[in-house]
Amino acid sequence: MSDSTIRAVVMDVEGTTTDIRFVHNVLFPYAHDQLPEYVQTHRAQPEVAEQIDAVRRELGEPDASVDKVIETLLHWIETDQKITSLKALQGMIWADGYQRGAFKGHLYDDVAPRLRQWKEAGLALYVYSSGSVQAQKLLFGHSDAGDLTTLFDGHFDTHIGHKREAQTYRRISDELALSPASILFLSDVVEELDAAASAGMKTLQLVREGTQAGTEHGVVASFGDIPL
Template identity: 75%
Template structure:
């Protein structure tokens, strides 16, 4: 793919820069295992208390017990729910795991060289993932390729909007203050690419192993096939 007008690249994580199995077989199980003790022992900590309150608000039960909050969070992990307070708490738990060396953030081997090349060429790089901004920074900060966070100009999560809705991408365009057609969005998910395209962005689907290629967007099997 050759897109000479691109000034900014926004990339998804799961299935795009990172093997989905890393998230589902390493990060999610770790959070599931650690969450009950973490929430119990940190419930008075302001940032944790804020997320506990947010879970109660989601349940529409302001006096829900802490055990009920934990039960709900575990259910959300088990059913892969994209709920903001869960993502925030997972990020806190993963931070501890990364810092203790329990795991490193997985990246496909083709990703880091091209991120560095694009940043060196003056392209603005951003992440947009359903995982929290904190979780995004941890994955790239403690990655198998070292700390890549200096390459990025910014990060977006579900606070900006849902990834399958065009309004979220319109908000991002407004934040970047660039023409929408000078922004390239990379993802493995057709519905996300559809939403970005509706907002005027250029789009490209990463078709990694196990991904079904769509017909409405340019495709690449790896970052090696992307030329900006």
């Protein structure tokens, strides 16, 4: 890798900056536990009412009761569905939890020091995750390393495209007004790295505990091992 060509770093979240168990063992169960009361208590608020109606449209039942909506949302959490209305409500519930100090966003210990170094060195930093932009900002804004949101120049979620399609990474490159070869993409998922490499980006795989190393990309065990 030619260090001098890298002008921006785009990073995945789960399994890359953040232990995937934080999402599955903390965030998802918290949303599942809090959702019934949260929806019932805030059902009249416009942003919540909008998502309740979106669930009804998804069900094809415009007159579905709030209890039916809640039952559906819980089922979607249990089956890990990526449905926009669920993501929106989860984001609201997580925001409430973060603000009340119910938990902090987990980051691997090697992440925050490296992000600060890169920022000081003039690199542009971006997040690209399947989690919503709101969820990303909450995690980094309430992380166990403090509020890191000022380190990032931007955020992307699946609104820009699927993570395993090369065209998505071309769109990101266009959004950043940078050549793909000047962007380093970090992820733990080989298929995402394959797509980014197909678009011309440089790639490195983060191999954390439980991650299977691939053979087509450079491999590092921590942000501290990234040669930038």
